[in-house]
Amino acid sequence: MAKTSTSDLFERALALYNGGDFEGCREAALQGLREHPKDSNLLRLAGKASLELDLGDATEYLEQAVNVEPDNADAWRELGDALLYEGRLEDGERAFQQAVELRPDDVVSLVDLAHLAHASGRTDAAISTLEQALEREPGNLAALRSLVDMYRVAGSLEQALAAARQLVALTPDDVLAAVDVAELNLALDRLEEAADAFHWLRDVDDEPDHEVFAYHGMIEAELRRERWRSALDLAVDATRVDRYGRTTDILAFVVAQVFGAGDRPAPARSEVDDALAASRAEHRQLHTALVL
Amino acid sequence: MTTPKAAAEQAQWTRCPSCEAFVYHKRLKRNLGVCPECNHHFRLPIRERLAQLLDEGSFDDLSQQIQPVDPLGFADSKPYAQRLEEAQRKTGNSEGALYGTATIGGNPLVIAAMDFAFIGGSMGSGVGEAITRAAELALERREPLLVISASGGARMQEGCVSLMQLAKTSQAVARLHEEGLLYISLLTDPTYGGVSASFAMLGDLLVSEPGSYIGFAGPKVIEQTIRQKLPEGFQTAGFLLDHGQLDLVEPRETLRVSLRKILELHATSGGGVDGLPKTEGAAPITDPEQLPTRDPWEIVQLARHTDRPNALEYISHVFDDFQQLYGDRLFDEDAAIVGGLAKLGDLTVMVVGHQKGHTTQEMMERNFGMPNPEGYRKGLRLMRYAAKFGLPIVTLVDTPGAYPGLGAEERGQSIAIAESIMEMSRFRVPIVVIVTGEGGSGGALALAVGDRVLMMENSYYSVISPEGCSTILFKDAAQAPRAAAALRMVAPDLLRLKIMDAIIPEPEGGAHENPLVAAQNLKAAIVSCLRELVGVTPEELVARRYDRFRMFGTPDVQPVLPRLEITND
Numbered sequence: 001m002a003k004t005s006t007s008d009l010f011e012r013a014l015a016l017y018n019g020g021d022f023e024g025c026r027e028a029a030l031q032g033l034r035e036h037p038k039d040s041n042l043l044r045l046a047g048k049a050s051l052e053l054d055l056g057d058a059t060e061y062l063e064q065a066v067n068v069e070p071d072n073a074d075a076w077r078e079l080g081d082a083l084l085y086e087g088r089l090e091d092g093e094r095a096f097q098q099a100v101e102l103r104p105d106d107v108v109s110l111v112d113l114a115h116l117a118h119a120s121g122r123t124d125a126a127i128s129t130l131e132q133a134l135e136r137e138p139g140n141l142a143a144l145r146s147l148v149d150m151y152r153v154a155g156s157l158e159q160a161l162a163a164a165r166q167l168v169a170l171t172p173d174d175v176l177a178a179v180d181v182a183e184l185n186l187a188l189d190r191l192e193e194a195a196d197a198f199h200w201l202r203d204v205d206d207e208p209d210h211e212v213f214a215y216h217g218m219i220e221a222e223l224r225r226e227r228w229r230s231a232l233d234l235a236v237d238a239t240r241v242d243r244y245g246r247t248t249d250i251l252a253f254v255v256a257q258v259f260g261a262g263d264r265p266a267p268a269r270s271e272v273d274d275a276l277a278a279s280r281a282e283h284r285q286l287h288t289a290l291v292l
Numbered sequence: 293m294t295t296p297k298a299a300a301e302q303a304q305w306t307r308c309p310s311c312e313a314f315v316y317h318k319r320l321k322r323n324l325g326v327c328p329e330c331n332h333h334f335r336l337p338i339r340e341r342l343a344q345l346l347d348e349g350s351f352d353d354l355s356q357q358i359q360p361v362d363p364l365g366f367a368d369s370k371p372y373a374q375r376l377e378e379a380q381r382k383t384g385n386s387e388g389a390l391y392g393t394a395t396i397g398g399n400p401l402v403i404a405a406m407d408f409a410f411i412g413g414s415m416g417s418g419v420g421e422a423i424t425r426a427a428e429l430a431l432e433r434r435e436p437l438l439v440i441s442a443s444g445g446a447r448m449q450e451g452c453v454s455l456m457q458l459a460k461t462s463q464a465v466a467r468l469h470e471e472g473l474l475y476i477s478l479l480t481d482p483t484y485g486g487v488s489a490s491f492a493m494l495g496d497l498l499v500s501e502p503g504s505y506i507g508f509a510g511p512k513v514i515e516q517t518i519r520q521k522l523p524e525g526f527q528t529a530g531f532l533l534d535h536g537q538l539d540l541v542e543p544r545e546t547l548r549v550s551l552r553k554i555l556e557l558h559a560t561s562g563g564g565v566d567g568l569p570k571t572e573g574a575a576p577i578t579d580p581e582q583l584p585t586r587d588p589w590e591i592v593q594l595a596r597h598t599d600r601p602n603a604l605e606y607i608s609h610v611f612d613d614f615q616q617l618y619g620d621r622l623f624d625e626d627a628a629i630v631g632g633l634a635k636l637g638d639l640t641v642m643v644v645g646h647q648k649g650h651t652t653q654e655m656m657e658r659n660f661g662m663p664n665p666e667g668y669r670k671g672l673r674l675m676r677y678a679a680k681f682g683l684p685i686v687t688l689v690d691t692p693g694a695y696p697g698l699g700a701e702e703r704g705q706s707i708a709i710a711e712s713i714m715e716m717s718r719f720r721v722p723i724v725v726i727v728t729g730e731g732g733s734g735g736a737l738a739l740a741v742g743d744r745v746l747m748m749e750n751s752y753y754s755v756i757s758p759e760g761c762s763t764i765l766f767k768d769a770a771q772a773p774r775a776a777a778a779l780r781m782v783a784p785d786l787l788r789l790k791i792m793d794a795i796i797p798e799p800e801g802g803a804h805e806n807p808l809v810a811a812q813n814l815k816a817a818i819v820s821c822l823r824e825l826v827g828v829t830p831e832e833l834v835a836r837r838y839d840r841f842r843m844f845g846t847p848d849v850q851p852v853l854p855r856l857e858i859t860n861d
Contacts, residue, residue, distance in 0.1 A: 115304070206375075244513055245512045
């Protein structure tokens with residue numbers, strides 16, 4: 001029987017990998033490695049297939065691959081990926097650093113490096129890495145999204161807002177980005193802009209029962225400006241779309257401000273502020289979709 | 293233009309909404325969507341949920357035919373028909389629930405799963421149709437039904453037609469109950485309103501994941517109605533478990549394994565006599581003369597010994613694959629009674645028992661083995677479950693008595709005990725009762741109406757504690773040893789009185805001296821009883837059980853013991 005060449009085995013393994021047949025891919029790669037144990041392409045495929053199959057030897061193959069071919073940026077990135085998959089953050093960071101040194105425009109690795117820097121308490125380094133990523137690829141969504149988050153963590157709200165606006169410009173339907181713009185305006189006390197942003201959020205977020213969250217943002221902007229009458233109109237409107245009674249206390253508070261205390265004690269301002277903050281958090285959580 | 297979904301797919305890191313840590317997306321995926329930092333269970337897309345639970349490639353989706361209806365021609369800020377189209381585009385599904393056939397660990401079942409991404413998991417006619425068809429298919433195929441819920445409630449846009457889905461789905465699962473088919477309901481985050489108040493809470497088994505929010509009314513509505521702050525964790529799965537409303541809260545990591553185990557326990561429940569294991573323990577004793585003579589008060593002390601094996605320890609030695617189930621489905625989870633499904637050889641049984649502890653802390657957690665009404669209602673619920681599926685029942689009795697407390701009385705302690713006694717007398721499955729320690733009065737009898745009633749050699753069974761009897765009848769608490777003897781509460785006398793069918797020997801010095809041997813003897817006794825009972829027709833079982841308890845105190849039938857001479861010393 002004619003012997004299958006390494007190149008044929010690689011092509012076959014690659015086709016199987018791309019087709020989602022990871023077991024077949026791994027088998028073909030290992031078959032090739034029996035004859036050519038130093039073939040970095042086969043080692044990488046064996047490692048990647050093992051990773052998909054959740055087998056413990058993934059990093060072993062990928063480490064061998066970078067040893068064989070230390071100048072291959074993709075191989076380092078794949079190793080970093082596998083190490084992060086296993087939760088080995090420090091080792092992963094080293095691998096991504098190698099990948100970026102070899103290929104400075106590797107934005108995916110830069111984003112990972114930024115998060116790893118943040119995970120080890122170096123948020124400033126994370127921000128600078130993300131800025132670097134965006135210089136390389138302006139408009140990279142993963143980098144922009146991460147930058148918004150990192151600026152927020154660092155308390156750099158102006159910069160976070162600027163990044164969030166860019167994100168909105170690129171993805172006008174991205175509700176989370178719209179939430180960021182609205183919330184950041186609120187946090188920066190730009191109440192007119194915040195009110196507009198929450199108003200706009202009403203149109204962007206067409207999920208049933210979500211309209212109330214946008215109303216709450218608009219009410220919050222009015223409360224901060226002490227525009228009670230306007231807050232009252234919004235609160236009355238909000239109750240119309242509020243299926244779960246989230247607005248009742250807020251309305252009671254605003255009514256007390258406009259008309260004076262009634263026979264039922266109104267909630268304190270701090271309680272209303274807490275409720276509005278909780279509403280924002282809930283809305284954000286509802287849009288932190290997990291795409292597995 | 294890049295869609296939000298595309299943006300999300302490009303995200304390499306996800307921020308945990310609970311601990312706010314950034315988690316590497318692939319690591320999160322590897323961890324089944326559970327945050328590795330804080331164990332927060334992310335909501336899962338429906339397809340991912342099915343991929344995690346079902347055998348690969350086993351799901352045969354039958355829901356393509358289901359199309360939503362717009363019975364009211366409803367429109368709010370946009371027409372309902374348009375909302376439906378948008379939801380269909382977004383999710384790739386025609387409605388908010390899928391149904392079909394599948395396997396878990398090779399066990400066939402019918403499955404229906406709700407998609408929270410489809411108009412907030414609301415239940416309209418399409419969802420109701422999918423759940424109902426799934427239940428009807430399970431009935432037709434005689435297979436278990438698994439329903440996975442995730443819902444904000446009924447779909448307002450369909451008006452009263454959506455409300456009717458509660459009735460439509462509930463009546464469909466009622467037929468499964470009538471036909472003795474297993475229905476497992478997995479309630480995921482969030483399950484509220486019309487879904488929680490219908491099919492989702494009607495499973496034989498109610499299972500959820502940690503941190504899932506489940507309830508009828510939303511917490512804000514409740515807070516604003518009662519004008520009180522709600523407790524931490526209100527309406528989480530843990531809260532519901534503590535309040536007796538769920539059978540299990542299972543981490544995602546072990547959820548599939550648990551579901552598989554439950555399905556297997558049911559798939560092989562008809563093992564019959566041949567499925568019973570061989571045992572090595574000593575045979576139970578039926579001749580009172582063969583029992584050692586011991587001072588009853590000494591036996592009372594042994595029965596109460598803090599090192600004496602308790603129900604969970606016996607269960608771990610005697611049975612395999614114990615799947616503990618919790619809650620009375622009404623008010624509370626009472627840790628003084630434990631129970632669940634287990635294997636005895638190939639035979640699946642339901643085990644229920646009083647549970648004490650060895651340390652003071654354990655004892656307090658278990659209320660010293662003194663159940664509240666919730667405990668008895670849990671026990672009864674589990675026995676009803678066994679009766680529904682034709683599973684033999686084994687009870688392990690070890691209680692000083694039912695808890696004498698204010699709350700217990702308010703919640704109907706007498707009713708709970710009475711109903712348990714009555715229903716046990718009529719269950720159409722074999723019931724084997726073992727008094728393993730203290731058999732304290734009605735609190736013990738509530739788990740002790742069986743076809744065979746046995747006791748461990750150093751246990752006691754009595755209408756009242758010796759201390760109680762001593763105080764009431766002898767007017768002196770110090771006369772408890774005398775009362776213990778007078779009450780004839782230990783093995784030889786109870787055997788002669790026919791209260792007991794047999795006595796299980798204990799190792800020298802008592803069960804606590806060698807719990808393994810005690811458990812082997814217990815196992816031998818249970819197996820020997822079930823050999824006699826499994827295979828007897830339900831009618832015959834119930835008739836014989838009736839006769840067994842009918843005999844007590846009947847003149848000329850009830851054995852009478854010779855008078856005992858007891859001195860005050």
